[in-house]
Amino acid sequence: MMDVQVRLARAEDGEAVLAFCEHTWENQSDYIHLVWEQWLAEPEGRIFVALVNDVPVGIARVFMVSESEAWWEGLRVDRAYRGQGIARILNSQREQFLRENNVKISRCHVNSRDKVMLGMMTRRNRKIVAHYIPHKTTPISTVKSPSGSTFTQLNYRDFTCALELVKSPNFYGENNCFYVSPGAKWQELKIELFKNLIERGLVWGIKQSDRLVGLAIESSLKQKSPETFWLGYIRGTKESLPILLLELRHLAFQKKYSSIGGFFPTCELLLNFLEKGGFWKSYTGVFSLFQWDNFS
Secondary structure (H helix, E strand, O other), X not given: OOOOEEEEOOHHHHHHHHHHXXXXXXXXXXXXXXXXXXXXXXXXXXXXXXXXXXXEEEXXXXXXXXXXXXXXXXXXXXXXXXXXXXXXXXXXXXXXXXXXXXXOEEEEEEEOOOHHHHHHHHHOOOEEEEEEEEEEEOOOOOOOOOOOEEEEEOOHHHHHHHHXXXXXXXXXXXXXXXXXXXXXXXXXXXXXXXXXXXXXXXXXXXXXOOEEXXXXXXXXXXXXXXXXXXXXXXXXXXOHHHHHHHHHHHHHHHOOOOEEEEEEEOOHHHHHHHHHOOOEEOOOOOEEEEEEEOOO
């Protein structure tokens, strides 16, 4: 029986890890080489490495997006060692770490093309809580909003009405109260997080007659796509969403980004506005968001 050891990643693991990550998929390049050093440096994350004869043959990462929420990513196994239980061993290590640190909720997303990972999640009884489709487009240099509509950066005085918009069922867009935080990690848009995002100037809104009718929150994909102005949340009325999307394209131009994009929820109305607003699907397939309780 093969002896597999697991420990936390070290800088010297990089050469072997990046070598087998070159062959993760048949017809698609991996991104691990873009984030490896960043992942090692981030104190909120842990990369677990599986070793056979002291040689790295698999990795799996977990990142604490908050004290009670973890994001799973970066499960990779050397092609020569697939089908031998390496992924199961790494996942068990992640689970043990989270339980020991009393982290209750875990999430991850899986692309609809990744049949192997979807099958693994199904066998583990993981539940899908939402679906998202990445879209992207180019910035625009000018925009003319309808009379009576104002695009503005929200501040602490707008917090109460902004929170009401997030919580109310009478708006379209993100209905599960998730924010796609930097690095494409979903977390619950809790009150303290929302306050922090407003204080940092990352929340933008559409007001009509001084009433907030739509809002969006900035995010980023860090090293994966630094030239893109990424959105982590969007919600609004039927009338405000097309205006908001155009204003955000103009904001991206003002900030000197070469493109604007995000993971958008599969709200039919929003997807229709994205298409009409010049956005296109930037990835093949749909991303399913899974969520589970680490203690159940």
